[in-house]
Amino acid sequence: MAKLEMTPVWDKVFPQSDKVDHSKVSFHNRYGIELAADVYKPKRATGKLQAIAICGPFGAVKEQSSGLYAQQLAERGFLTIAFDPSFTGESGGSPRYVASPDINTEDFSAAVDYLANRSDVNPEAIGIIGICGWGGMALNAAANDPRIKATVASTIYNMSRVTANGYFDADDSAEKRNALRAKLAAQRTADYANGDYARAGGVVDPVPADAPQFVKDYHEYYKTSRGYHARSLNSNDGWNATSALSFINMPLDSYIGEIENPVLLIHGEKAHSLYFSKAAYEQLEHGVNPSNKKLMIIPGANHTDLYDRLDVIPFNAIDEFFTKNLH
Structure with missing residues (x-):
């Protein structure tokens, strides 16, 4: 595996904490892809710590939301890592900018x-x-992995559901899916002929006046100084167009529904995506x-x-959830 090139400078979209030691590491997944991560460790921490691995949002990098979550929780006593998924950010994998329900699940494991x-980590408290x-x-x-003793899903998207069915399941038909498949299959042919992969485009910029509010919210995060990052797919040219196929x-x-260990789902009342958490919770409730x-x-x-509102993200509840369940 090729050695990753990771920037030595602090290039996050949030300020660095003086309560936490920060370092960069890499590790490999079961497919031989080397992943880049930031480690956040409480200063003066001793012994084997409870640990949390963090990733997302979809199309973001570890210098954005996941790093913020990691640093905040490290301030509270956890050893945390925020990592770039396969094929993105500072992580390895080729071709670039590909997402996969299998490989990206594997990235967590x-x-x-x-x-x-x-x-410095208690392996029974991750x-x-x-x-x-x-x-x-x-x-x-x-x-799939019982070593994961507790899981938080924040402002969840089910990427299979939204890709196959469209937003709010508006395109949930064989006809619509087959039209999408035909479009993406044609793109595969063109990509192969071109020797490169067309990108799907990041967050719309500029935002049309009649765009849904959630598109405007994405723009406010990814395309402004609030959250823009040069390596972020959403801030720039997006995923490979054919990533949607899988x-x-x-x-x-x-x-x-077969998850035995604790799960906490967190979502905003006004989020367009709330239906994903409600559906997941229904499965968990009947599990x-x-x-x-x-x-x-x-x-x-x-x-x-x-993603980043410290006055909104319930870090006290997240802290309490992991403290209780990682032991």
Whole structure:
């Protein structure tokens, strides 16, 4: 595996904490892809710590929301890592800018592999957080990997559902899916002929006046100084257009009702995506161990408020959840 090139400078979209030691590491997944991560460790911490691996949002990098979550929770005593998924950011993998329900689920378990082998981590006390589209991946990983002792999914997207059915399931028909498949299949032919991969485009810029409010919210985060990052797909040219193919055909979260360990779903009351958390919670409620599953709805919050709003993200509740369940 090729050695990753990771920037030595602090280039996050949030200020660095003086309560936390920060370092950069890499680890590999089961497919041989080397992943880049930021480690956040409480200053003067000793012994084996509870640990949390964090990823997302979908199309973001570790210098954005996941890093903010990681630093905040490290201030509270956890050893945390925020990592770039395969094929994105500073992580390895070729071609670039590809997403996969399988490989990206595996990325979470690879982070657990890494944490479980650190001398300063209690291998029986590892949790994960998935933000936005990585919320769905986190639940998928928790269903398949019992080493994940507790899972938080924040402002979740189920990327299979939204890709296959459209927003609010408006395109949920064989006819619409077959039209999308035909379009993407033609793109594959063109990509092969061109020797390169067309990009789907990041967040719309400029935003049309009649755009839905959630598109305006995405723009406010990804395209302004609030959250823009040069390596972020959403801030720039987006995913490979053909990444959507695997999500149409491979449903995420089919077995999340079999998650035995605790799960906390967090979503904004005003988020356009709230229906994803409600659907996931319904599966968990009818699963093997509903007693340790919880849905927390944040009054007045929209989807992107849970990316970076320190006055909105319920870090006290997240801290309490992991403290209780990682032991």
